[in-house]
Amino acid sequence: MLRAPTLLLAILMVATATQAQPEAAAPQTLFRDVRIFDGRTNELTPGHVLVEGHRIARVSTAPIPAPEATVVEGGGRTLMPGLIDGHVHIMINEHFAVVETDLELTDLAYNSVVVARRFLMDGFTSVRDMGGPAFGLKRAIDAGHVVGPRVYPSGAFISQTSGHGDFRERGDTAYSIRDKDSLPNFERYGIGMIADGVPAVLAATRLNLRLGATQIKIMAGGGGSSRFDPIDTTQYSKEETCAIVEAAADWGTYVGAHVFNDRAVNRLLECGVKTFEHGFFISEETMKKIARAGGYVVPQMWGISPDLARNPLMPPAKIPMVRELGEQYADFGRNLLKHGVKVVFQSDYVGTFADAERARRYEIWWRTQTFDSNFEVLKQMTSTAGEMLALSGLRNPYPDGPLGVVEEGAYADLLLVDGNPLEDISVIGGTTEWFDADPEWKPIESLRLIMKDGVVYRNTL
Numbered sequence: 416m417l418r419a420p421t422l423l424l425a426i427l428m429v430a431t432a433t434q435a436q437p438e439a440a441a442p443q444t445l446f447r448d449v450r451i452f453d454g455r456t457n458e459l460t461p462g463h464v465l466v467e468g469h470r471i472a473r474v475s476t477a478p479i480p481a482p483e484a485t486v487v488e489g490g491g492r493t494l495m496p497g498l499i500d501g502h503v504h505i506m507i508n509e510h511f512a513v514v515e516t517d518l519e520l521t522d523l524a525y526n527s528v529v530v531a532r533r534f535l536m537d538g539f540t541s542v543r544d545m546g547g548p549a550f551g552l553k554r555a556i557d558a559g560h561v562v563g564p565r566v567y568p569s570g571a572f573i574s575q576t577s578g579h580g581d582f583r584e585r586g587d588t589a590y591s592i593r594d595k596d597s598l599p600n601f602e603r604y605g606i607g608m609i610a611d612g613v614p615a616v617l618a619a620t621r622l623n624l625r626l627g628a629t630q631i632k633i634m635a636g637g638g639g640s641s642r643f644d645p646i647d648t649t650q651y652s653k654e655e656t657c658a659i660v661e662a663a664a665d666w667g668t669y670v671g672a673h674v675f676n677d678r679a680v681n682r683l684l685e686c687g688v689k690t691f692e693h694g695f696f697i698s699e700e701t702m703k704k705i706a707r708a709g710g711y712v713v714p715q716m717w718g719i720s721p722d723l724a725r726n727p728l729m730p731p732a733k734i735p736m737v738r739e740l741g742e743q744y745a746d747f748g749r750n751l752l753k754h755g756v757k758v759v760f761q762s763d764y765v766g767t768f769a770d771a772e773r774a775r776r777y778e779i780w781w782r783t784q785t786f787d788s789n790f791e792v793l794k795q796m797t798s799t800a801g802e803m804l805a806l807s808g809l810r811n812p813y814p815d816g817p818l819g820v821v822e823e824g825a826y827a828d829l830l831l832v833d834g835n836p837l838e839d840i841s842v843i844g845g846t847t848e849w850f851d852a853d854p855e856w857k858p859i860e861s862l863r864l865i866m867k868d869g870v871v872y873r874n875t876l
């Protein structure tokens with residue numbers, strides 16, 4: 416066996432040898448004559464972009480000489496960053512009830528391959544997965560075995576007993592918290608984890624980190640899809656919350672929380688939680704606190720859309736409530752912007768993958784209505800989302816450059832689009848159709864070229 420100093424020396428020698436090898440010339444792609452949306456600026460700039468290997472090497476208004484490059488003639492089309500979805504569940508790709516009764520983990524895994532491909536083919540080059548065993552899928556995508564976006568996995572979302580992640584049915588729980596035979600598939604498959612008390616939440620956090628979590632997701636309040644925790648509830652004590660945040664920070668990363676109300680957000684802020692998922696019911700005072708703390712609000716705005724009432728799965732008794740919430744929180748998005756809160760796009764629709772895709776395309780359009788501009792929504796899907804992904808810090812699996820921007824040094828995740836998304840959001844798939852949309856996935860014809868990590872996945876030029 417090697418003694419420690421010898422082992423260390425051996426590792427250093429290997430590292431030096433790897434560095435000393437000459438780099439092979441990276442393949443180049445030149446986008447000539449495009450109009451650039453850089454992810455930050457509310458206008459298109461005519462120019463040229465050179466991709467070298469997996470990154471953007473040059474952005475210029477003058478022609479770029481690159482005799483070795485594969486040339487893409489842009490013809491004045493829009494070149495923009497690949498889209499980012501800040502909150503998805505790739506592995507929850509069937510309805511809850513079916514997950515519990517009819518599916519094995521392998522069913523979810525095979526479905527996730529379809530979901531991943533369609534994300535990328537809709538122009539999404541990165542997603543943050545906020546609950547589900549997406550680690551293997553991420554590895555397969557990074558290895559090139561499966562076509563899909565970059566995945567930032569959280570692993571199982573962590574919830575208290577009777578919290579938003581406790582999906583046991585009424586008959587499953589018996590009367591004792593010690594009944595270990597009643598694990599639902601949600602927990603057995605690693606979609607969610609129930610943990611109570613500091614030692615248990617630490618173990619749950621560390622297990623996710625061991626598996627490769629790039630951030631930790633907790634349930635800090637009630638929700639619409641769980642039956643036994645009223646939406647007004649605050650979940651996890653301060654001790655539990657702060658313990659989770661500290662354990663994540665010890666691994667160089669952060670915590671995002673499912674949350675709706677002021678009481679819960681204030682507790683999360685005290686512990687240092689960075690991203691606030693949903694958040695519809697928070698006051699303007701709390702919005703200001705989030706802005707001051709540099710936090711991000713990541714809402715799926717379809718949750719307060721009047722069109723949600725048209726969901727054929729919606730129990731009729733719930734429809735008046737949906738309408739009322741929509742009216743009551745109609746200014747939620749505008750208030751976030753008014754107080755300078757950083758906002759990120761999320762689709763967060765769980766159900767069959769066709770349902771999720773329809774919801775995602777609707778969400779793109781609906782956001783332009785609630786945030787009043789295409790530019791604001793495009794930032795939420797590109798540069799602001801890229802900043803949020805970088806919060807993963809030492810656990811960021813893609814640390815070589817920023818995501819969500821067109822600039823020198825950024826990852827070459829790019830879309831070439833017919834038309835101008837700053838004026839017409841439908842060119843990146845936004846649509847007023849939702850439950851009435853065709854359930855069959857069809858490509859977005861105006862997305863002419865999709866590149867991720869310098870590799871072209873779709874090209875209809």
Ligand SMILES: [Zn+2]
Pocket residue numbers: 502503504545546763
């Ligand atoms: Zn979610």
